[in-house]
Amino acid sequence: MTSPQIRHRVDPRAERAARTILTGQRPRLLRQPVATATVNERRRDPRAIRDAALVQRQPRPRYDWARDAASAGTTAAVGVAVANAPVIPLQVIAEPAYLVLAMLDRPGGEVSEHDRQVIAAARLLADAGGGAVVTVATGSGEALAEAGSDRHVALPDGWADDYVPERRAAAAAALMASLSPRHILFPDSPDGGDLARRVAAAAGERLFAGVQSLGPDRATRQSAGGSLETGHRPTRLMTVAADAFAPLDGVRHEARPLDLATPVVAGEEVLPRLGCARRLAVDPDALSLSETDFILSAGNGVTDWQSFAELGEALGATRAGSRVVCDAGHLPRERQVGASGTVVSARCYLAFGIAGAPQHLQGITGVKHVIAINTDLHAEMIKRADLSIVADAQEIMPALIRLIRERRHD
Amino acid sequence: MTDAAMGNVAVLLSIGRHPVSGRSRRAATDAQALEMALALRPRRLTAIHAGPAADAEALRAYLGMGLERLTLLVLPEGADPVEALITHLRHLAPSLVLTGRQAEDGESSGMLPYLIARGLDAAIVPDVVRIGPADTPDATYGKADLVQALPRGQRRALTVTGRLIATVHPSAPPARASAFGPARRGVIEPVAAQAAADLFLSDCEHRPWRPKPKLMRVKRGGSALDRLKAATESKSGKGQLLINPTAEAGALAIYDNLVEQGILP
Numbered sequence: 001m002t003s004p005q006i007r008h009r010v011d012p013r014a015e016r017a018a019r020t021i022l023t024g025q026r027p028r029l030l031r032q033p034v035a036t037a038t039v040n041e042r043r044r045d046p047r048a049i050r051d052a053a054l055v056q057r058q059p060r061p062r063y064d065w066a067r068d069a070a071s072a073g074t075t076a077a078v079g080v081a082v083a084n085a086p087v088i089p090l091q092v093i094a095e096p097a098y099l100v101l102a103m104l105d106r107p108g109g110e111v112s113e114h115d116r117q118v119i120a121a122a123r124l125l126a127d128a129g130g131g132a133v134v135t136v137a138t139g140s141g142e143a144l145a146e147a148g149s150d151r152h153v154a155l156p157d158g159w160a161d162d163y164v165p166e167r168r169a170a171a172a173a174a175l176m177a178s179l180s181p182r183h184i185l186f187p188d189s190p191d192g193g194d195l196a197r198r199v200a201a202a203a204g205e206r207l208f209a210g211v212q213s214l215g216p217d218r219a220t221r222q223s224a225g226g227s228l229e230t231g232h233r234p235t236r237l238m239t240v241a242a243d244a245f246a247p248l249d250g251v252r253h254e255a256r257p258l259d260l261a262t263p264v265v266a267g268e269e270v271l272p273r274l275g276c277a278r279r280l281a282v283d284p285d286a287l288s289l290s291e292t293d294f295i296l297s298a299g300n301g302v303t304d305w306q307s308f309a310e311l312g313e314a315l316g317a318t319r320a321g322s323r324v325v326c327d328a329g330h331l332p333r334e335r336q337v338g339a340s341g342t343v344v345s346a347r348c349y350l351a352f353g354i355a356g357a358p359q360h361l362q363g364i365t366g367v368k369h370v371i372a373i374n375t376d377l378h379a380e381m382i383k384r385a386d387l388s389i390v391a392d393a394q395e396i397m398p399a400l401i402r403l404i405r406e407r408r409h410d
Numbered sequence: 411m412t413d414a415a416m417g418n419v420a421v422l423l424s425i426g427r428h429p430v431s432g433r434s435r436r437a438a439t440d441a442q443a444l445e446m447a448l449a450l451r452p453r454r455l456t457a458i459h460a461g462p463a464a465d466a467e468a469l470r471a472y473l474g475m476g477l478e479r480l481t482l483l484v485l486p487e488g489a490d491p492v493e494a495l496i497t498h499l500r501h502l503a504p505s506l507v508l509t510g511r512q513a514e515d516g517e518s519s520g521m522l523p524y525l526i527a528r529g530l531d532a533a534i535v536p537d538v539v540r541i542g543p544a545d546t547p548d549a550t551y552g553k554a555d556l557v558q559a560l561p562r563g564q565r566r567a568l569t570v571t572g573r574l575i576a577t578v579h580p581s582a583p584p585a586r587a588s589a590f591g592p593a594r595r596g597v598i599e600p601v602a603a604q605a606a607a608d609l610f611l612s613d614c615e616h617r618p619w620r621p622k623p624k625l626m627r628v629k630r631g632g633s634a635l636d637r638l639k640a641a642t643e644s645k646s647g648k649g650q651l652l653i654n655p656t657a658e659a660g661a662l663a664i665y666d667n668l669v670e671q672g673i674l675p
């Protein structure tokens with residue numbers, strides 16, 4: 001390949017000046033040129049600049065003009081620099097001026113996107129005056145360090161699964177009394193919003209619900225059915241609207257367990273008025289595609305519709321299909337996934353005989369886990385999937401039904 | 411015996427606001443709350459609105475759903491309705507109070523049901539889609555079974571003891587249509603009430619809402635190439651690939667994978 005080659009430009013004046021000896025009565029010129037050839041700095045060498053900006057040659061050249069000239073190494077250096085990404089410095093707030101509490105949902109033990117956004121909003125308030133963010137959630141705080149948490153209060157693990165909002169509200173009120181934080185933020189999700197309103201009603205304080213923008217001296221929210229923007233100084237209790245703040249990245253905080261004088265579980269004494277909470281089984285086909293968590297989807301490669309229906313029932317999955325299937329009338333139109341159908345955000349998508357056209361893949365960008373069954377090894381769906389099986393859908397479906405029934409009877 | 415628990419029901423109704431035209435209408439979830447209350451066939455059903463008397467005409471849409479009378483607690487403009495409602499409800503002593511989740515106009519903070527629950531010392535359950543008297547054998551007086559809507563279309567059943575305030579979720583049974591004749595014939599009974607002005611709201615500044623740009627999940631940092639890749643390339647999976655397995659082996663791989671993901675038990 002062509003290596004970056006420096007072309008020495010001839011600068012006759014500079015050469016002549018280097019050969020001139022001024023010591024005698026009159027200037028003399030040396031015969032041999034002196035090997036100086038200083039590069040004239042004011043000249044641009046477009047080839048060298050272009051080579052320095054090249055970050056990728058295959059399959060087509062790409063250039064990064066934003067890179068500064070100093071860091072611009074050779075082409076290969078870029079790949080290495082990305083591989084060992086710079087270590088994010090740990091930010092420590094040893095003596096916080098005040099505390100900002102973030103009460104997180106953490107549904108199913110995972111830190112949700114909304115939880116991260118709440119921490120980002122809490123950081124806005126904390127960083128304005130040297131405060132620290134205290135996260136309160138079930139589970140340990142390690143996962144929250146990169147989201148921007150300075151201190152963590154772990155709620156008892158058992159609270160993650162059962163629904164006793166009164167107990168959580170009592171714990172929040174206890175924390176409010178013992179830590180006297182300047183602000184407490186909640187996610188404005190069904191559970192987080194419920195908790196926030198319980199705490200606000202118990203404390204007799206005003207709740208600023210669904211904050212859309214936040215600064216140290218002004219918070220805004222939507223009111224009057226979304227037609228007005230209401231602004232006020234940040235109050236003590238606020239809930240943060242979904243998708244209003246970008247979650248932090250590229251930061252690392254301590255998320256150190258906070259030692260409390262009084263335990264948080266003071267809430268156990270509350271006699272709960274809500275009880276016997278249990279999840280109900282819902283008919284998966286009655287759910288809309290955008291809501292459901294598990295989708296069984298068919299494409300043009302499925303011909304055995306009897307097995308497909310049985311499989312949907314056995315798996316407890318919501319049935320859906322590609323456009324071809326809906327056009328042919330095998331499934332109703334509202335069961336179409338894709339650009340002109342429904343954009344789904346299921347946790348798992350099981351696709352039988354779908355080629356993976358761009359219009360279809362657009363509909364499943366939000367899906368976490370994809371399993372694809374296709375006879376064509378080179379189908380786009382196979383590339384997208386987390387588990388791909390190159391096989392005939394009509395053979396896999398009955399085998400899977402049999403397997404599920406077998407396991408269920410064990 | 412069972413309907414004794416649901417004998418006395420109150421519904422709190424607000425005046426809604428059409429999201430596009432801005433016209434007054436019946437609020438969607440409040441109408442569903444009234445529908446739920448009517449379906450319970452309580453011995454006594456009280457519908458209450460608190461607000462300025464000038465807005466009363468918009469309430470006739472609720473009367474058209476089959477209510478005979480509706481109590482209007484007359485408050486001055488900009489007053490906080492919570493205290494007046496609590497005082498009135500204490501007097502009525504209902505075993506169940508139904509409301510919508512959030513008002514369509516005004517502050518719409520969703521705090522009202524919680525403050526009323528506090529004032530009446532009642533339990534509060536949000537996002538209810540179904541209510542019935544408890545059908546457990548030891549059903550004592552004042553126990554109710556509820557079904558609550560969760561995100562992603564899931565449902566949760568609950569049992570509640572004592573007096574209950576429930577807010578209704580939009581996926582509850584739809585409200586019946588409002589008929590014109592009953593809406594004209596129904597009676598709105600004004601009741602004078604005391605209320606203090608809401609100082610917090612007058613302290614806030616209001617301006618028309620301007621839509622904000624949607625939050626994009628952009629990846630910051632890294633080289634231009636990384637950012638370009640993150641923005642343009644579709645996510646590709648981790649790519650475990652089985653080529654032409656037997657049907658049983660393929661099915662087993664899918665099954666194990668689903669179990670691993672926690673989808674199947």
Ligand SMILES: Cc1cc2nc3c(=O)[nH]c(=O)nc-3n(C[C@H](O)[C@H](O)[C@H](O)COP(=O)(O)OP(=O)(O)OC[C@H]3O[C@@H](n4cnc5c(N)ncnc54)[C@H](O)[C@@H]3O)c2cc1C
Nearest residue numbers: 299300301322323338339340341353355357359375376393
């Ligand atoms: C404007 C526009 C909007 C569109 N919107 C959408 C949309 O919203 N949603 C959508 O889905 N499509 C949409 N499409 C259509 C899209 O372009 C594709 O035509 C469609 O997605 C293809 O569906 P398919 O993969 O089921 O069928 P095919 O492309 O026919 O693919 C069938 C696949 O099944 C495999 N197969 C065949 N036999 C078997 C077997 N026995 N076992 C296993 N696999 C087998 C084949 O290898 C092939 O990969 C849109 C198109 C346009 C122009």
